[in-house]
Amino acid sequence: MxxxxxxxxxxxxxxxxxxxxxxxxxxxxxxxxxxxxxxxxxxxxxxxxxxxxxxxxxxxxxxxxxxxxxxxxxxxxxxxxxxxxxxxxxxxxxxxxxxxxxxxxxxxxxxxxxxxxxxxxxxxxxxxxCAGIIGYRALRRADLPPGGRLGVYGFGASAHLTAQVALAEGARVHVLTRSPRAQELALRLGATSAGGAYDAPPEPLDAAVLFAPVGDLVPVALRALDRGGTLAVAGIYLSDIPALNYERDLFQERTVRSVTANTRQDGRELLAFAEKHHLTxxxxxxxxxxxxxxxxxxxxxxxxxxxxxxx
Incomplete structure (x- = not known):
């Protein structure tokens, strides 16, 4: 070339x-x-x-x-x-x-x-x-409280790095993904649980990040949130979201946030984190x-x- x-x-x-x-x-x-x-x-x-x-x-x-x-x-x-x-x-x-x-x-x-x-x-x-940086930004957009309960929907390149950041910061992480191999990887990395993408996590979530580009999972993740919880949608593309039921999916101050690209500061922070906490x-x-x-x-x-x- x-x-x-x-x-x-x-x-x-x-x-x-x-x-x-x-x-x-x-x-x-x-x-x-x-x-x-x-x-x-x-x-x-x-x-x-x-x-x-x-x-x-x-x-x-x-x-x-x-x-x-x-x-x-x-x-x-x-x-x-x-x-x-x-x-x-x-x-x-x-x-x-x-x-x-x-x-x-x-x-x-x-x-x-x-x-x-x-x-x-x-x-x-x-x-x-990219996987690391955008996952880092999505985690911050999800407003996970210290020691909180995080749901991760999908477990590919970005999610397996983001989960490690949350774990290093003291969170309990529940992974929801259709892939048995990804579920095994999640448990090896320290996730508290790993189940199917449409399963309910074993406890209510304070925050969740949707990595799978599947709009059908938005109401699923919202219903898994505790009161006041936030769902961050990490991808640049998402298939259509089905109609939401206000009382079941959004009431009690549940929040949905999109994530758009990243800033250079996000990148610098993620790489500094990776230097201090070695990521697998x-x-x-x-x-x-x-x-x-x-x-x-x-x-x-x-x-x-x-x-x-x-x-």
């Missing part, structure tokens, strides 16, 4: 590992509208810096670097100014608006690149750059030329943990 040139303020990055995210699947399947024809997917990129564009600061050639979903924001709108850059109307995304990491090389603005914690392999770090990252490796197989396995729920491409 042609080696891209870094623009002003950008880094040229040689890709050492790239996670396979469900968002890539939604883009490939047309569930998310294409932003650019024939764009190269991939936004969980771990690599090393090959070249600095004019004015790029903060990194040197050879540094290990992370490239994530949020690629660029305007920095001027009311959302950016107040710290909510994830809501910027002019935001652009790696692997959607610009070529991503399913390739040998990619570029990233230096001020949107991440320094990475030690103690992890490249393949282990890659899922942290379940990785299913694929060679880069088998990216289509990785996406197919992800679509069929055959991936336990996170699929990661390696050159």
């Amino acid at each position: 042609l080696v891209p040139r870094p623009g002003a303020g950008e880094l040229l990055v040689a890709v050492d590992a790239c996670g396979v995210c469900r968002t890539d699947l939604h883009v490939a399947a047309g569930e998310l509208p294409p932003h650019r024809p024939d764009v190269v997917p991939g936004h969980e990129v771990v690599g090393h810096v090959l070249e600095l564009g004019d004015g790029a600061q903060g990194f040197r050639v050879g540094d290990r670097v992370g490239v994530a979903w949020l690629r660029e924001t305007c920095g001027r709108c009311r959302f950016c100014v107040r710290g909510d850059e994830n809501l910027c109307p002019e935001s652009r995304y790696t692997g959607w608006d610009a070529d991503g990491g399913y390739a040998d090389f990619t570029t990233v603005r230096a001020d949107y690149a991440y320094r990475l914690p030690d103690g992890y392999t490249d393949a282990e770090l890659a899922p942290l750059l 990252v379940a990785v299913s490796p694929y060679p880069m030329d088998r990216a289509s197989d990785a996406l197919a396995d992800l679509a069929a729920d055959r991936v336990n943990g996170a699929a990661v491409l390696r050159p």
